[in-house]
Amino acid sequence: MSDAARLLDPYQPHVSLLHDLDARVKLALAVGFILITALCPPGAWPAYVLLLTITISGALLSQLGLGYVMKRSLLALPFILAAVPLLFTTAGNTWLSFPFFGTTANISDAGVVRVASIALKSWLSVQAAVLLAATTTIQDLLAALRAYHLPRLLAVTVALMWRYLFVMSDEALRMLRARTARSGHLAGRKTGGRLTWRARVTGGMAGSLFLRSFERSEAIYHAMVSRGYDGEIRTLPTRRLSQNEIWLMIGGSIVLSMILLIGIMTGG
DSSP states (O other): OOHHHHHHOOOOOOOSHHHHSOHHHHHHHHHHHHHHHHHSOTTOHHHHHHHHHHHHHHHHHTTSOHHHHHHHHGGGHHHHGGGTTHHHHSOSOEEEEEEETTEEEEEEHHHHHHHHHHHHHHHHHHHHHHHHHHHSOHHHHHHHHHHTTOOHHHHHHHHHHHHHHHHHHHHHHHHHHHHHHHOOOOTTSOOSOOHHHHHHHHHHHHHHHHHHHHHHHHHHHHHHHHTTOOSOOOOOOOOOOOHHHHHHHHHHHHHHHHHHHHHHHHOO
16 A cells, blocks of 8 residues: 555554444445434534444444544534634523623623534534544445445546545655655755745646646546446445344434434423
């Protein structure tokens, strides 16, 4: 595996129950989990606790460890910042007031509940996505999407996008390695030029990266065509789901529906 593949591929090979589970089952349960999490109303804390229990159980069953899942789920934090204005715009009782540029900013209790709920739901959803990506290869995931009748063109687009992402990463690593090999460094002296010079060099490298990755992608495509590629990525026929897997999907759907019901009853 190349450096770029190790850097970008989220799949973590382990021997676990979650890794051995069919990708179609994992995809259905993960999408259902994210959907139920999104539908839970603000302030449904018991439902959030139950959903968190499910993700923790999945992290333990996958042998990935809580630290791995929790650390990567922090990816949701930057997107939570978009919900911060709700602290000031949601109607409710004033929870905190402070001066802000000559005026008074009021944070309502309903705004705090809403923002905290959005943060928790985003965090839980990313945890489910992390578990799915870390326990399922991209080939199995695409096969599962095709089994659920994802349009062929969309599946091929996703597959090629994933492949060319590594192509661009390999080219970028080669360029950085070449730059390092040609760059001198004297101890005690600052090197690299001014900020404008660095920006100009970075822009040139970005343009060169685009041209090199485009040329390499063309070579890969011609190689695929010469080997019989006709727009369809063929895989082995998918087997039928076993009765245990079907019952697992049914049981998971029932549990998630009950959690949603609890959320509706306890939410604001």
